[in-house]
Structure formats: C-alpha cells, structure tokens
Amino acid sequence: MRGMDMELAYRMLDQVAAVPAGQVATYGDIAARAGSPSPRLAGRVLSELSDETTPWHRIVRADGTPTAHLRDEQLARLRSEGVLANNGRVDLRRYRYQPGRAER
Template sequence: MDMALAERMLELVRAVPPGRVTTYGDIAAAAGSRSPRLAGRVLAEMSDESVPWYRVVRADGTPAPHLRDEQTGRLAEEGVRVRDGRVDLRKLRWRW
C-alpha cells in the first residue's frame, strides 16, 4: 500500500467537520486515487481514534452495513439524520 496516499486519505477524513459526511469516492478522489475501495480499506486497517471514520458513507448515502448501528449512532450524536437508511448527501456532503 502507498503509505503517503493512505495518510492523505486519513487526513482528509480528519478534516470532515462534525455534522457533515463525505463518501469513500470523495476521499479517494481528493487524495489522488480512483479507488473508493482503497479508501475503505485504509479506514478499516489504519484509522485510530483521531479519524472520524463514521463520517464516511457510501456513494448512495448509506452507512457501511457491518457498522450501521454504531455509525448511525455516532452521526446522530453530531446531528446527522439518517432517514430511510440514508444520509441526505445533497445537504450534508462535505467537499474540499
């Protein structure tokens, strides 16, 4: 894995403010990659408490299935509503 690319991805996630979300694809593109899956892998394997991983959702606004309960709970604590299983990306998407 390109460690410089992975660190750029982690820094981008750290930059997403509370109450906002971004997508795996947004993270990948902003870091210089074409792979949303790589962004997911980086978050799964390399993130720590300083990385608000739960602010990253899929392209359709849904949380990661295996983390749904924890992710939606953390987002709710920041005021992000998940309706019908999705975050409204038109209103809450963070872009650089």
Template sequence: MRRGERGTRWWRAVGMDEQLHERIRDAVASVPPGTVATYGDVAALAGASTPRLVGRVLAEDGHDLPWHRVLRANGTPAPHLATEQLARLRAEGVLADGQRIDLRRFRWRPQ
C-alpha cells in the same frame, strides 16, 4: 509499532505508498462534524485511484479518525457498522432517513 507498519504488505499489492495512505487519513480527518463525505469524495480529494483504498485504510488504520463521516455513494453506511455509525452521526446532528443520509443536505463540499 509505527502507524501503518502492519499494513505495508497490502499497500504494495494495491500500489499504495505511505504518502497516499497519509493523504487519505488527512482527507478523512478534514471532514467537519455535522457533515459526511463518500468514499469516492475522499478518494478524489486524496488522489487515490479507487474508493476501495479509502475503505481499506479506514479498516486497517482508521480507529483514530472520524470514520463515521464516510459513507457509501448512496448515502448508506456499511451494514456491519450501521448502528454505531448512524448513532455517531445523529450525535453530530446528521439525521438519517431510515438507513440513508441525505447527501444533498449533509455532504461536505471542501473549498
């Protein structure tokens, strides 16, 4: 099965094409180790209409991406991923204050 093939139906339902899907994947892949981005940051970089599309792509086709570097707008991971996500970030030097990452300190700012 080609990458993205299984998710084609939901893409159409939300107005996503394969190019947008790949732009989202590329944006997530470009977040450097030791930094984080929000779903909104990735959506803006990829030209997606909503950060929810980023979450959808990561859920459906993000296993090979640094998904752990993408957080909610308040600097927290999704609750069902928090333990693994925070451990992966800690291994890269991104330290949490409780369950929250300080976006002022660790947020990636693409040039």
C-alpha cells in the same frame, strides 16, 4: 504497512480528518481528494489505519447508506453530531462536505 502506499494512505486519512463534525463524505470523495481512483482503497485504509482520533463514521457510501456491518454504530455517532438519517440513509444533498463550497 503491508507494502501499501503509505503516503497515499495518509493523504486519505488527512481528507477524512478534514470532514467537519455534522457533515459527511463518500469513499469516492476521499479517494479522489487524495489522488486515488479507487474508493475501495479508501475503505481499506480506514479499516486498517483508523484509530479513536479518526472520524471514520463521517464516511458513507455514494448513495448515502452507511457501511453495512457498522451501520448501527455509524448512524448513532452521526446522529450525535446532528446528522440525521432517513430510513438508514444519510441525505447527501444536505450533509455532504465539499471543500470550497459555502455552507447553507
């Protein structure tokens, strides 16, 4: 839609869907895995194409802080999956999903 690269957009959505419950990924992670250099594009894709089946709440910013205008709901959803935040910040060292890397 909007003339955007839909294949890229769907790859991003796939990567979002690939993040398991209880873990998170950054916008940069999603963009990179989908083959895009632009984290902002990942954000825009989520804002426009996400639906009830898209775990958008598992995507946080590079420093572990949740999306500003949605932080309350996002943190609540993450908390319900077992992702705890300290002072509004998710511990990426602990919860970041990295494909191919063993769980702890």
